Amino acid sequence: MPNEIDKGRRDLDKVLRNPVKRPDSSVSLTRRTFLQRSLVTGTALGAGAASLGLLPLVNTIDVAQAAGESFRFAWVSDTHLYGPGVNERFVDKTVKAFKEIQGMSPSADFMIFGGDLAQKGRQDELQLGSDLLKEVKIKKLFIPGEHDWYLDMGAEWEKRFGGSPWSMDHKGVRIIGLNTIGHAPDYWTAKKMSPEERMGHMEALDGTVAGAWAGLGRPQLKWLSDNLAGWPKDKPIIVFSHNPLYNYYAPWNFWVRDWQEVQEILGPYSNVTNVHGHTHQVLYNEIGTMRSIGMLATSWPWPYAPGVPNLTTPMVRVDPGDHFDGVGWGSLTGGDRVENEYMMWRKDIFATAQADSGAGDEGNQVLNERIADKQWPY
Numbered sequence: 001m002p003n004e005i006d007k008g009r010r011d012l013d014k015v016l017r018n019p020v021k022r023p024d025s026s027v028s029l030t031r032r033t034f035l036q037r038s039l040v041t042g043t044a045l046g047a048g049a050a051s052l053g054l055l056p057l058v059n060t061i062d063v064a065q066a067a068g069e070s071f072r073f074a075w076v077s078d079t080h081l082y083g084p085g086v087n088e089r090f091v092d093k094t095v096k097a098f099k100e101i102q103g104m105s106p107s108a109d110f111m112i113f114g115g116d117l118a119q120k121g122r123q124d125e126l127q128l129g130s131d132l133l134k135e136v137k138i139k140k141l142f143i144p145g146e147h148d149w150y151l152d153m154g155a156e157w158e159k160r161f162g163g164s165p166w167s168m169d170h171k172g173v174r175i176i177g178l179n180t181i182g183h184a185p186d187y188w189t190a191k192k193m194s195p196e197e198r199m200g201h202m203e204a205l206d207g208t209v210a211g212a213w214a215g216l217g218r219p220q221l222k223w224l225s226d227n228l229a230g231w232p233k234d235k236p237i238i239v240f241s242h243n244p245l246y247n248y249y250a251p252w253n254f255w256v257r258d259w260q261e262v263q264e265i266l267g268p269y270s271n272v273t274n275v276h277g278h279t280h281q282v283l284y285n286e287i288g289t290m291r292s293i294g295m296l297a298t299s300w301p302w303p304y305a306p307g308v309p310n311l312t313t314p315m316v317r318v319d320p321g322d323h324f325d326g327v328g329w330g331s332l333t334g335g336d337r338v339e340n341e342y343m344m345w346r347k348d349i350f351a352t353a354q355a356d357s358g359a360g361d362e363g364n365q366v367l368n369e370r371i372a373d374k375q376w377p378y
Contacts, residue, residue, distance in 0.1 A: 069171040077114030077277030078297030083124040098135040114277035115145025115242035150202040180243040184213030249305035
């Protein structure tokens, strides 16, 4: 008999696969993967960064609209910072990512931090992240990750970075930030867990105890439906979430448990892009009219889940045994046309093709070395 994971994926495919219904054909997504190696000249992080051997990466999306203004935003997530003095490699990579975002030309309209700033949700970790974020002077938006939340149930996070969900309209695009991690069924009270024990299970993504913790929950589903009720069905929507909004791999909570309800709400809109973190890997997915983009982390790469679902295309296969591989940040420009740029450390990466997006139009993922790497090879 098929296991529950396979059954869930078949259900997902049966409910959502529609050979006629796809994201708006007038919308194209261009991914550019830039390969980056260490080229510190003493201006960015000095000897500290040079000692890393490799530098963090860049995730970008450019939103170019046929009938509206274009804009660019940057994405960073999954920095997993420990307290000061612990795992300085994670700190160095986070600092470099923030410096690169601040140095973007032209400047991004805003930066979204997509959750898991901290590793154990401690105040000193969140304070460190808050201090590092001061490097970024442009507008900053935030959604939480489970590592930020389950020590004190989000109290310190919301005090520093505000609550979610939220929405704003920017240059003709409805932009939404969701909380996909703060609505876990209460498994800890009956087990008389301390906050530290609860955080320990969430930190390890221990689904055997924590269960299916990722989800929007009924109040947030209603909020999402109400928020979009007056939005034209053909106008662009970008939804930020920590977890993917579909059933990628439930045992690692690479999903939201109420994905079907989410799709019922978003399905009537023809131009929906979901940008998510949590998976620490480059992903592209289409469900009906919604495309999902999985983003790089600055901390470490997760391996791709066993038996990647049919609806998901791994864009760049990194080496999970190499902790310098498959990590980074992103800059995105979006609207009717969404462009997403990554920068990879390795000179050689495992991609599905030299030009492959999984989006149905050939030639829109391009692997490029930086000009500087060509001038100063090593």
